[in-house]
Amino acid sequence: EDQVTQSPEALRLQEGESSSLNCSYTVSGLRGLFWYRQDPGKGPEFLFTLYSAGEEKEKERLKATLTKKESFLHITAPKPEDSATYLCAVQTGTEGYQKVTFGIGTKLQVIP
Amino acid sequence: NAGVTQTPKFQVLKTGQSMTLQCAQDMNHNSMYWYRQDPGMGLRLIYYSASEGTTDKGEVPNGYNVSRLNKREFSLRLESAAPSQTSVYFCASSESNRRNTEAFFGQGTRLTVV
Numbered sequence: 001e002d003q004v005t006q007s008p009e010a011l012r013l014q015e016g017e018s019s020s021l022n023c024s025y026t027v028s029g030l031r032g033l034f035w036y037r038q039d040p041g042k043g044p045e046f047l048f049t050l051y052s053a054g055e056e057k058e059k060e061r062l063k064a065t066l067t068k069k070e071s072f073l074h075i076t077a078p079k080p081e082d083s084a085t086y087l088c089a090v091q092t093g094t095e096g097y098q099k100v101t102f103g104i105g106t107k108l109q110v111i112p
Numbered sequence: 113n114a115g116v117t118q119t120p121k122f123q124v125l126k127t128g129q130s131m132t133l134q135c136a137q138d139m140n141h142n143s144m145y146w147y148r149q150d151p152g153m154g155l156r157l158i159y160y161s162a163s164e165g166t167t168d169k170g171e172v173p174n175g176y177n178v179s180r181l182n183k184r185e186f187s188l189r190l191e192s193a194a195p196s197q198t199s200v201y202f203c204a205s206s207e208s209n210r211r212n213t214e215a216f217f218g219q220g221t222r223l224t225v226v
Contacts, residue, residue: 004154034214043116043202043217044155087155100215102154 002027006088006103013110016077021106023088024070031098033071035064036087038105044087047073078110114138118203118218125193125225133188133221135203143206144186145170145215146178148199155202161186193225 003026013019025033032051036044048057050066057064061082063074073086085105091098119134137144146158157170161180175197177189186205190197200222204215 041220043204043219044215046214046216049214089155100157102156104152104154 002090002092002099002101004088004090004101004103006086006106008106009104010107011109013075013078013108015079015110015112018074018076018078020075021073021086021108022070023073023103025088025090026069027090027092027101029092030090031093032091033066034089034091034100035071035073036089038085038087047086075108078108080110080112083108083110116203116205116216116218118201118221120221121219122222123224125190125223127194127225129193130189130191131193132190133201133203133223134185135187135218136185137203137205137216138184139205139207139216140183141205141216142183142208144180145204145206146176146186146188147202147204148172149202149220150199158188158201193223195225197223198225199223 005024007022032049034049035047038044048064053068055066061076065072085107087105088103089100091100093099116137142163145160147155149155156172158176159170159178161167164183167178179187200220202220203218206215207213
């Protein structure tokens with residue numbers, strides 16, 4: 001069974017204090033790994049897709065990396081507006097429907 | 113550009129009542145999905161529609177039915193609501209369920225069954 005574990009569950013940072021969120025996964029046949037941002041009362045918003053180990057993607061203060069067992073979302077010099085829950089999801093499957101399994105998320109709070 | 117629109121945003125039902133959650137997307141996506149999100153659990157897939165005219169069960173389909181009305185619309189029906197169906201429901205769409213395409217989510221429907 002595909003499993004996705006995100007850590008920590010919650011993270012509180014001072015503005016400007018860089019850190020990383022972890023997403024570890026146990027799947028067979030990874031097709032892609034997604035990062036989403038979810039604000040309170042809203043639906044998840046797509047951030048990145050990573051396809052293979054060694055791949056990196058960046059957007060503003062966020063950088064996502066992927067290894068064979070885990071992904072990291074690095075947040076550099078965060079601002080209060082980066083406060084949100086960050087969700088990781090893995091896509092698996094070879095034919096037909098490609099299943100997507102979500103983690104529980106990391107709730108990030110950035111304090112001014 | 114509206115993206116994925118869900119109605120209603122909030123709903124309170126009594127046990128045994130029925131209701132339909134509506135979802136529409138304007139991105140010409142082929143695939144649509146219904147998820148539920150509960151505290152301490154990741155998003156779980158209820159049903160999906162890979163393309164117009166097809167629907168399939170996801171991880172937690174019991175107690176729900178769906179209809180892919182056309183390419184734009186995908187509805188979720190609770191025939192006889194139970195307290196265990198209290199949750200936040202999200203509709204999503206993607207270009208395809210076969211390729212590694214990201215999903216776009218609606219704002220969610222917060223449902224309480226009393």
